[in-house]
Amino acid sequence: MNIALFGYGKMGRMIEQIALNRGHQIVAKIDVDTTEIDFSKMDVAIDFSMPSAAYENIKQCIAHKVPIISGTTGWLKDYDNAVAYCKEKKGAFIYASNYSLGVNIFFELNAYLAKMMQHLDQYKVRMEETHHTQKLDAPSGTAITLAEGILANSKYENWSLDQGNDNELVITAKRENDVPGTHLVEYNSNVDSIEIKHTAHNREGFALGAVIASEWIIGKTGVFSMRDVLNLG
Known part of the structure; x- marks a missing residue:
């Protein structure tokens, strides 16, 4: 080819x-x-x-x-x-915002978890993504795809970067040296937390x-x- x-x-x-x-x-x-x-x-x-x-x-x-x-x-x-x-x-x-085979499985897990959590109002969801300092856009395209998977299966109306109101899914973007890409989705309540995470070891x-x-x-x-x-x- x-x-x-x-x-x-x-x-x-x-x-x-x-x-x-x-x-x-x-x-x-x-x-x-x-x-x-x-x-x-x-x-x-x-x-x-x-x-x-x-x-x-x-x-x-x-x-x-x-x-x-x-x-x-x-x-x-x-x-x-x-x-x-x-x-x-x-x-x-x-x-695709991310061609990693593992990330695309992670997308599916994220959407499925969002469906399971959508009626549990005691949980608040947050997202965090970390990439290398040369990455030009924030949040990452991968984070946006994850956010869209949550928005489609929750009461959140949209996402926002770093801060937002109760109707917004907040995405925190971090830039650090030599980080290929890490994405965390976390559901927090007063009694416990549930999180899923994908960490790329290299590109x-x-x-x-x-x-x-x-x-x-x-x-x-x-x-x-x-x-x-x-x-x-």
Whole structure:
């Protein structure tokens, strides 16, 4: 499989190594200084670029009939437009806030726990995410996905960063050196606490999931998620 990498930072380089180890070829490494892109050699594209570039990268790949896997966060104001464009052009597109296989199982556990807790008003839920200091967006896309899983199954109306009122799910974002990603969901009452937590030990899990998603999407048409890739529906 011929893979193009949009964004060649730490994640791009890790994806490259995993893809090569799985027998694939990297046919393009597109970064901020790239001026010409040959889409004809690509079987699939993986985007871990900048928030300002992600939407245009997705549109360009779809326009050139190249399936695209996007893991860039911070651009989701344009997500609905990307979905509409993909459907219009009959393209193939996956966006995930986190491609880690463990995190996507964690998403399912989080939503299931929220359903179990939704009528237990004595519990207040809070979230905390910790990442490396180079991460540009806060809260993380993973934290937002977790929050959406709780909002869909609770009385909370929306989420807020660091502080909020009783109708808001508060997400605390921390930035520390050399932390790939830790996410905590905690339900607290006067008598006890329940928590679930995912801790990434390195970025390899994110990269592996993105490569697995790129293998899965070949030959398909539509807008998908990691729930489809992992058959979690």
